[in-house]
Structures are given as structure tokens and as C-alpha cells.
Amino acid sequence: MSITALANPTRFLGLVDKAVPWLAGLTALTLLGGLALMVQSPPDYQQGETVRIMYIHVPAAWLSMFTYALMTASALGTLVWRHPLADVSAKAAAPIGAAFTFLALVTGSLWGKPMWGTWWVWDARLTSVLVLFIMYLGLIALWRTIEDPTRAARPAAVLILVGSVNLPIIKFSVDWWNTLHQPASVFRMDGPTIDGSMLTPLLVMAIGFTLMMVTLHLLAMRNEVLRRRVRALGLITAGGAR
Numbered sequence: 001m002s003i004t005a006l007a008n009p010t011r012f013l014g015l016v017d018k019a020v021p022w023l024a025g026l027t028a029l030t031l032l033g034g035l036a037l038m039v040q041s042p043p044d045y046q047q048g049e050t051v052r053i054m055y056i057h058v059p060a061a062w063l064s065m066f067t068y069a070l071m072t073a074s075a076l077g078t079l080v081w082r083h084p085l086a087d088v089s090a091k092a093a094a095p096i097g098a099a100f101t102f103l104a105l106v107t108g109s110l111w112g113k114p115m116w117g118t119w120w121v122w123d124a125r126l127t128s129v130l131v132l133f134i135m136y137l138g139l140i141a142l143w144r145t146i147e148d149p150t151r152a153a154r155p156a157a158v159l160i161l162v163g164s165v166n167l168p169i170i171k172f173s174v175d176w177w178n179t180l181h182q183p184a185s186v187f188r189m190d191g192p193t194i195d196g197s198m199l200t201p202l203l204v205m206a207i208g209f210t211l212m213m214v215t216l217h218l219l220a221m222r223n224e225v226l227r228r229r230v231r232a233l234g235l236i237t238a239g240g241a242r
Contacts, residue, residue, distance in 0.1 A: 009225050012085060016222045023215040030208035037201035044198075050114050055202055057107035059209035060100045064132060065167055067097030067213060071139075072164040075157035085221070087153035088228075090160060091143050092220035096213060098136035105129060124173035128166055135163040149228055 034055070044051035071093050077086030108126065109119045120126065139156060146152035173179060194202065 009085065013222055013225060016218045020215060020218055023211060023218070027208060027211040027215055030204060030211055034201055034205035034208045037204055041198050041201050047115060050111060051198070053107050053111040055205045057104060057111055058202060059206040060107060061104040061129070062206060063209055063213050064097060064101035064104050064129065065170060066210070067093050067100060068132060068135070068164065068167060071097065071160050075160040078153050078157040087149065087157070088221050088224045089217070090156065091149070092224050093217055094136055094139045094143070096216050096220065098133060098140065100213070101129065101133040101136060105133060123179035124176070125170065125179050128170045128173055131166055132170060135166065
């Protein structure tokens with residue numbers, strides 16, 4: 001089914017109803033498998049048992065950026081292609097992205113305390129992720145401030161595109177500046193530097209988190225479509241009663 005075909009909200013809702021039960025089941029199985037592998041994985045020779053925070057922190061950090069990238073694509077869909085579900089996608093993704101970013105910040109602090117001796121440092125990676133979290137909150141506030149979703153769509157899309165400049169800063173901050181945060185250890189040109197006993201549960205957890213994000217996003221989009229339908233019916237009813 002093409003993206004154009006999904007422009008029909010009724011067809012989209014039908015697809016969501018069919019896909020979500022399967023996605024939810026697959027998400028649960030993947031996360032359970034990842035947790036089992038995480039428990040069986042060995043402690044790090046330097047970090048000890050605290051390395052297990054990585055299996056939550058890293059997928060959350062990846063998805064904080066992936067969700068904003070999805071919102072960026074949705075913003076382009078709103079401004080360039082005027083896809084009717086593009087703004088719905090962006091608005092539905094914002095709270096999910098904010099949650100993953102918050103989780104990344106919290107678990108990063110929990111991991112940083114025993115490793116760095118402090119809960120927080122104002123280095124490039126941590127600061128840019130905090131800016132990402134603030135961007136999510138700002139967008140959520142914008143959508144809540146402007147009641148009419150059609151009026152909010154364009155300014156929200158522009159703000160999303162402006163904020164997308166932060167994504168490469170987050171990604172390459174550890175290469176561009178001297179930071180306490182470790183450089184990339186999975187997606188590298190010369191291959192991962194993590195041992196397979198830790199890489200496998202990390203990747204399984206990342207897949208599980210991604211499936212959970214997709215499931216939550218589809219559910220949130222469905223709720224937003226239904227909310228807009230209820231609002232439109234309410235306006236029609238109010239107009240007819242005058």
C-alpha cells in the first residue's frame with residue numbers, strides 16, 4: 001500500500017487496527033528476549049554491573065533521535081507534499097520522542113554517576129540531547145496552545161525543521177568536540193567495538209524499543225485522527241445549532 005493511498009484516514013485506521021495487535025505481540029516477545037539476554041550478559045571488566053544500564057540508555061537515545069527524524073520527514077510532508085496525515089504523524093510522535101529523550105537523560109545520569117563521578121556535565125552530547133528534549137516540549141506546547149490543528153500544522157512543521165539542525169550535532173558531537181561521552185561503538189566504519197556477548201542483547205533491545213515506538217506511534221496517530229473527527233463533528237453540530 002502506497003503512502004498516497006494512506007491519505008484516506010479511514011483506510012489508515014483500518015490498517016492500524018490490523019497491524020497493532022501483531023506489532024504489540026512482537027514487541028513484547030522481542031523485549032522479553034532482550035531482557036533475558038541482558039540478564040545473561042557478562043558484566044564489563046571496568047564498569048561492572050552498571051554496564052547493564054546501556055541496554056536501556058542506548059536504545060532510548062537512538063529512538064530519541066529517530067523519532068525526531070520521523071517528525072522531520074512528517075514536517076516535509078506537511079509543507080511540501082501536504083499529506084493529510086503528515087501533521088497527525090508529527091503531533092503523535094512528539095510525546096513519544098520526549099519520553100524516550102527523558103529516559104535517555106535519566107539513564108545517562110544514572111550511568112554517568114559511577115563512571116564519571118557526577119550526575120551531569122555540560123558537554124556537547126549531553127547539552128545537545130537536553131536541547132532536543134526542550135524542542136519536544138516546545139512543540140507539544142505549541143500544539144496545545146493552538147486549538148485548531150490546521151492552523152498549528154504549518155508553524156509546527158517549520159519549528160520541527162529548524163530543530164532538525166540539532167540531530168547531526170548530537171550524532172557527531174563526540175567527534176567534533178572533546179567530551180566525556182564515549183564515541184560511537186556500534187555503528188562504525190570499521191565495525192562495532194563491543195563484544196558480541198553485549199552487542200547481541202543491545203541490538204535485540206534496540207529492535208524491541210523500535211517496535212514499541214512504532215506501535216505507540218500508530219496508536220497515537222489513530223487517537224489523533226479520531227480526536228480531529230470528533231472536533232469537526234462538534235463544530236458542524238455547533239454551526240447547525242445557530
